[in-house]
Amino acid sequence: MKAKHLLLVTAMCSAMGAVAQNANVYASALAAKQGADGKYEISFTLNADATSVDLNMGGKTYALTGQFLKGQNTALVDLGDLKGENMAWSLTAKGAPNTATVPVKVADKNTEENMDFYMARSIKVDNDMNSPYFGRIYVTESGNSASSRTKNGLYVFNAAFEDVTNQGTTPYEGNAGFVASSASPQRVFVAPDALYLCDWSDSHSGVWKVNPADLNADFKLVFAGERDETGLISNGGVPVAGSIVSIWVDGEGDNTVLYTFDEDYRVDGRKFPILQYNIGSLANPWGQVPSAVVFDNANGLAVNGSTEIVPDATGWWISQYRWLENASQPALIHYNTTTKTEDFNTATAREDDVLVGNSMIGGLAINEEGTLLAMASNDAIKVFDLGETVDGEPLLTLKYTITHGMAKNRVWGLTFDLAGNLYGAFDQGDGLGLWALPKADNQFTTQAPASQAITVTGIQTKKGDVNGDGEVDVNDVNILINVVLGKEDGNKYDGRANVDGSGDVDVNDVNTLINIVLGK
Numbered sequence: 469m470k471a472k473h474l475l476l477v478t479a480m481c482s483a484m485g486a487v488a489q490n491a492n493v494y495a496s497a498l499a500a501k502q503g504a505d506g507k508y509e510i511s512f513t514l515n516a517d518a519t520s521v522d523l524n525m526g527g528k529t530y531a532l533t534g535q536f537l538k539g540q541n542t543a544l545v546d547l548g549d550l551k552g553e554n555m556a557w558s559l560t561a562k563g564a565p566n567t568a569t570v571p572v573k574v575a576d577k578n579t580e581e582n583m584d585f586y587m588a589r590s591i592k593v594d595n596d597m598n599s600p601y602f603g604r605i606y607v608t609e610s611g612n613s614a615s616s617r618t619k620n621g622l623y624v625f626n627a628a629f630e631d632v633t634n635q636g637t638t639p640y641e642g643n644a645g646f647v648a649s650s651a652s653p654q655r656v657f658v659a660p661d662a663l664y665l666c667d668w669s670d671s672h673s674g675v676w677k678v679n680p681a682d683l684n685a686d687f688k689l690v691f692a693g694e695r696d697e698t699g700l701i702s703n704g705g706v707p708v709a710g711s712i713v714s715i716w717v718d719g720e721g722d723n724t725v726l727y728t729f730d731e732d733y734r735v736d737g738r739k740f741p742i743l744q745y746n747i748g749s750l751a752n753p754w755g756q757v758p759s760a761v762v763f764d765n766a767n768g769l770a771v772n773g774s775t776e777i778v779p780d781a782t783g784w785w786i787s788q789y790r791w792l793e794n795a796s797q798p799a800l801i802h803y804n805t806t807t808k809t810e811d812f813n814t815a816t817a818r819e820d821d822v823l824v825g826n827s828m829i830g831g832l833a834i835n836e837e838g839t840l841l842a843m844a845s846n847d848a849i850k851v852f853d854l855g856e857t858v859d860g861e862p863l864l865t866l867k868y869t870i871t872h873g874m875a876k877n878r879v880w881g882l883t884f885d886l887a888g889n890l891y892g893a894f895d896q897g898d899g900l901g902l903w904a905l906p907k908a909d910n911q912f913t914t915q916a917p918a919s920q921a922i923t924v925t926g927i928q929t930k931k932g933d934v935n936g937d938g939e940v941d942v943n944d945v946n947i948l949i950n951v952v953l954g955k956e957d958g959n960k961y962d963g964r965a966n967v968d969g970s971g972d973v974d975v976n977d978v979n980t981l982i983n984i985v986l987g988k
Contacts, residue, residue: 490516491574491904493563494887494912496603496627500922503544508922511542513603515627518561525557525922526550539628547924554921562911566904571870571890577899582629587611588893588900590655590881595836597915601680603627606656606663607893607900609639610649620646622656622665624683633683642687647672655881659717666712666728668773673699673711675728677750690726690747692755700732703755707733713773722748727762731773735761740770742777742784763803769810771797776832782806787832787843792825799827800843802862812862824850831879831892842890844879847871849892874898887912932984934964940984948978
């Protein structure tokens, strides 16, 4: 790289050891149920304790009452002063300020039983607020060994790491037949309308589609064909796909596009391309060549299958496990799909030193805003500022070095949630880890999905409560007299001025109201 691409290191901070605070707070699993007298029961899950939770609706804010602890919560709110159909709403959860200057570990298997995994291969959070499963955490396990997880497969938690589907220690496997391998299944991806699992083992290579609404149903095979001893799947002699270490999915339904990082499918004899499959709704398994080759690995920089792929606006970030990276075998590269060149790699981004060094299995994640990139490194997770470019080429700036304190150091998977928390999936009994990134203004607003829109008909007032304040008194009499005298517009009282129900607002309504006030 030229001098203009020198990495500008502005902060190197360590975060390790004891749990010192909560995660950055947010609410998920938002739902509303209509009750009586204009009240609604609002239910939600908090990933951490909150100091307050506000409901935002119709241009108003309602402070919910209660003690808002990590886990599932409910609160009653009176919406009687609103009126409208299918109204959108949101919740703003606020937590104690996170004034740390470095990421702080807030949970691992020693503090959270459901973070105990033997060979966790990936972890992903559903960050789509339109999804009915927003906030759910998905983990793949391939250890088949000595942890509380009893078998290879998929595990599901809510945002508080609770066993929300009551699966216990038995994974979801959908009759997919995952094998006794440390790569079966490998990684999970959360698409808008489905989950996808890939498999890197030679004897069970491929991709499976999973319905998050019915995790007990059979997982759907994505690729059709016969598998050879290397893991290559061919259909009628036509190569289709192979052992797949990482996947990405764009779109949903008929517009679904699957991208794979493939160890066995060859492009001009080269391994490890990124392949594109326009699978759509997948009425039948895909049994033909890929729709496109997105990255052909022409320069040979991708040399190891322990890889994650993550796209950005101009191309793809590709990480891989390197014991010690060098210019020809970097830990992280960026491939520009327009120029069809590798316009960044971590081994040559600094003239004086390698950037990542030992990348320890290659875990990689970019936050939803596209501003932070997290990358596995030896004994650490490095977090970079992302988004700046120099002459159109990426520039990474080291922001945090998280010394995670895990014994085996092998970070297979990383993911961010929307509130500013970073999750890691570790190998050989280390389980999962969770870090809160610095966030002094510790609050997050979650939009309720469209399926939970609220219809309110307005407050059910007492007879004679002309002004709608909940009381029937002389104030109402005075207002009604002014309406009858034409000094006020009765329409603004939403029909409440017609006390006797005759349809006309006149002196009879005044007399009726006076009798109500006098208790007659």
